[in-house]
Amino acid sequence: MIAILLNKRAGLKWPFLLCLILCIQTTIAQNDGNSASNVKEIFNDFMRYRHENNVDKALETLSQAANIAERNEDSKLLLDTYHQYARLFLEEGDYETAIFYWDRASILLKDTSYSFGQAFHLYLDASLRYSEGNNFQALKQLEESRKLSNNRNLTNNILLQEAYIYTNIEKYNDAIKNLHALIVNSDDKERAYLATRANLQLAKISVTLNDLEEGIVHSKAALELAEKHGFSKEIKNAYEQLSNIYEANGNYSESLLYAKGLSKMKDSIFNVEKAKLDANTADKVRFEHQMNELNKLQAKNEELSESKNRSEITAILTSAFLTIISLLAVSLFRNNQIKLKTNDLLYTKNKELELARDAAVSAMEAKTNFLSTVTHELRTPLYAVTGLTHLLLEENPSEHQKEHLKSLKFSGEYLLNFINDILQINKIDAEKLEPLNIEFKLHKVLDDVVESLQQNAHEKKTELILDYDPTIPKKLMGDPIKLSQIFMNLVGNALKFTKNGRVEVIAKMLKKEEDQVKIYFEVRDNGIGISEDQQKNIFESFEQGSIQINREYGGTGLGLTIVKSLLGLFGSTIHLESELDHGSSFYFEMDLDYESKEGDEIAFELNLDEFQFKGLHVLIVEDNKINQVITKKMLTKKEITCDIANNGNEAIDMAKNNTYDAILMDIHMPGISGEEATRQIRKFDTVIPIIALTAISLDDSLDSFYDAGCNDVVTKPFKPEVFYQKIGENIFRSKMEGSI
Known part of the structure; x- marks a missing residue:
């Protein structure tokens, strides 16, 4: 084996190849009883010895398998053997030797295509990480291992290892689920052994959860299986658990009985086996393997010397070969010692880096959850601020009060925009934002953006123009909400830095295919422009070019970051051209699907002034x-009457027993959520408009609201005109569509 490895790893030249050929010829001439056909029986014996904690016998069987693998040059069998060596030493607490064999297997895997071997290698890596306390890394490796192989025995061992990890991180329900599956497993190799280990772990969890009776049941079940099959280590563990549980339960006579049985085992089987393993250390095992190779080659040399049919040159070459191999073996042993020390240092440093990485990931998750919670919780008081401000402004306040109320309204809307930006960034960072793919009218989306920002443009004495290519198909497929967010940010940003100037929103069709178009978008202004140095960082979070710009123009510096991230969802990239004092141009291209055959449209558009709210009951x-109180007063302003349900259950009952024109549904409520209440209402009423009126959090998804049966969504806090528009659209459009 040493010669094979040296030849593969060190690139030995022709003298070694010639010697190797002669050695192989003499090996083939011998009649060895072991062959590849015995491998299955050898591994079955190894599994039995391992379960019985008979380490010496287990090592002997693995040595037989290694010999067969070397004779047949079977790299997969040799890989399996190394894996079992690593597993055995890991279970006995000899991590250094386990890592030694795991490293040997890693070398073989580089040149071997073997999916089961790769899967088992990842399983062992997970076990090593678990032994070092890296629970989440171990879980990740186990998941990767499961993907590579569906071997039943490996799958069951993965379940057991996951159960140990779940116990460590206090996910007891997940651990119990895995362990119960193992108790009734149908494994063809380790059925009883896996069931025994599962019962022992269930007993341990039961004690942790203060369920001592359940702990006794599982410990006794484990003891019964272990004694039946001779699992000495598991017998000891069962005795020890039962003794401790009975002592904690106050049943000292039973505790003493199992303690005596434990003491008897320690004086006999367990200590003897442990002493044997301690004597057979990792370095000794590796050195013995090397010496075995030398002894085999020396024996072959003696046979060659006694044979009269061999030429003198063969004997000389063989002797030279043995001498060289002996020197190389000694050198290899010394190099291994140096390498092990180096590996230990590298391994320690790698683990430190992994711990630092895990800490950074945890910190990022904590930051994201914190910001999400804060932004969500701020929406409720903000709803009160903006809602009450709107109501007070409509109650004819005095001039000096009106000035204060307008300032309060501006501050509330500014804070709301800031909160929305942070929530948007968090959703993108957490990969919880998915683009929609629905039918929409691009011209209407852009026209709405321009119209909503015209007042801002007038205040800046700036001309805001939409240049739209009429050849673009009317109906496209995509996400109009996110597209609107992109242009609101780009146009709002352009207006912020442009006074007495001009801002253009451009949409041009570049290419049209059977069912897809490529559209060029641009937002161009002749404002203050951006210097080359500032352009490098302009798309970073909270970046506005300079402190002076931030103080003069205000803002959070998140708008362009959101634009860049949203375009990334569509596979598009934002580009910038700008010259200081001469304006800026932000442009990008986007591929959008469209319907090549557009049907006849029944066009009807409703404006806020056309809605007849009087007499509606919601x-x-x-x-x-x-x-x-705020929502009710806002409805009363439009002469809309209403009933109030305090939770989802009340809402279901009231919707079933009364007639309403619409339902305004909060999503986050105690008891059943607004989504679940909507699903229940849709079971008996599929027509009534239901509008989700909620503060969207990081984990919320608009898709889930629509899937539950909502017709529309209004995020709190909202602008009153948006609130009334949504109510009018959903009530009157459904009536008009029904009549048409």
């Missing part, structure tokens, strides 16, 4: 008392 589903 149901408000809201658990917050302040929000109830």
Whole structure:
């Protein structure tokens, strides 16, 4: 084996190859009883000895398998043997030797295509990481291992290892689920052994959860299986668990009985086996393997010397070969010692880096969850601020009060935009934002953006123009909400830095195929421009070019970051051309699907002034008392009457027993959520418009609201005109569509 490895790894020249050929010829001439056909029986014997904690016998069987692998040059069998060596030493606590054999297997895997071997290698890596306390890394490796092989025995061992890890991280329900599956497993190799280990671990979890009776049941089940099959280590563990549980339960007589049995075992089987393993250390095992190779080659040399049919040159070459191999073996042993020390140092440093990486990931998750919680919780009081401000402004306040109220309204809307930006960034960072693919009218999306920002443009004395290519298909497929967010940020940014100037929103069709178009978008202004140095960082979070710009123009510096991230969802990239004092141009291209055959449209558009709100009766589903008052007053302003449900269950009952024109549904409520309440209402009423009126959090998804049966979504806090528009659209459009 040493010669084979040296030839593969060190690139030995022709003298070694010639000697190797002569050695192989003499080996083939011998009649050895072991062959590849015995491998299965050898591994079965190894499994039995391993379960019985008979380490010496287990090592002997692995040595037989290694010999067969070397004779047949079977790299897969040799890889399996190294894996079992590593597993055996790991189970006995000899991590250094386990890592030694795991490294040997790693070398073989580089040149061997063997999916089961790769899967088992990852399983062993997970076991090593678990022994070092890296639980989450171990879980990741186990998941990768499961993907590579569906071997039943390996799958069951993965389940057991996961159960140990889940116990460590206090995910007891997941651990119990795995362990119960193992108790009734149908493994053809380790059925009883896996069931025994599962019962022992269930007993341990039961004690942790203070369920001592359950702990006794599982410990006794484990003891019965272990004694039946001779699992000495598991017998000891079962005795020890039962003794401790009975002592904790106050049953000292039973505790003493099992303690005596434990003491008897320690004085006999377990200590003898442990002493044998301690004597057979990792370095000794490796050195013995090397010496075995030398002894085999020396024996072959003696046979060659006694044979009269061999030529003198063969004997000389063989002797030279043996001498060289002997020197190389000694050198290899010394190099291994140096390498092991170096590996230990590298391994320690790698683990430190992995721990640092895990800490950084945990910190990032904590930051994301914190920001998500804060932004979500801020929306409820903000709803009260913006809602009450709107109501007060409509109650004819005095001029000096109106000035204060407008300032309060501006501050509330500014804070709301900032919170929305942070929530958007968090969703993108957490990969919880998915683009929609629905039918929409691009011209309407862009026209709405321009119209909504015209007031801002007038204040800046800036001309805001939409240059739209009429050849673009009317109906496209995509995400109009995110596209609107992109242009709101780009146009809003352009207006912020342009006074007495011009801002253009451009949409041009570049290419049209059977069912897809490529469209060029650009937002161009003649404002203050951006210097070359500032352009390098302009798309980074909270970056506005300079402190002076931030102080003069305000803002959070998140708009362009959101644009870049949203375009990334569509596979597009934002580009910038700018010259200081001469304006800026932000442009990108996007591929959008479209319907090549457009059907006849029944066009009807409703404006806010056309809605007849008087006489409408709606149901408000809201658990917050302040929000109830504000929403009710806003509806009363439009002469809309309403009922109020404090939770989802009340909403279901009231919707079933009364007639409403619409339902305003809060999503986050105690008891059943707004989504679940909507699903229940849709079982008996599929027509009534249901509008989700909620503060969207990091984990919320608009898709899930629509899937539950909502017709539309209004995020709190909202602008009153948006609130009324959504109510009018959903109530009157459904009536008009029905009549048409």
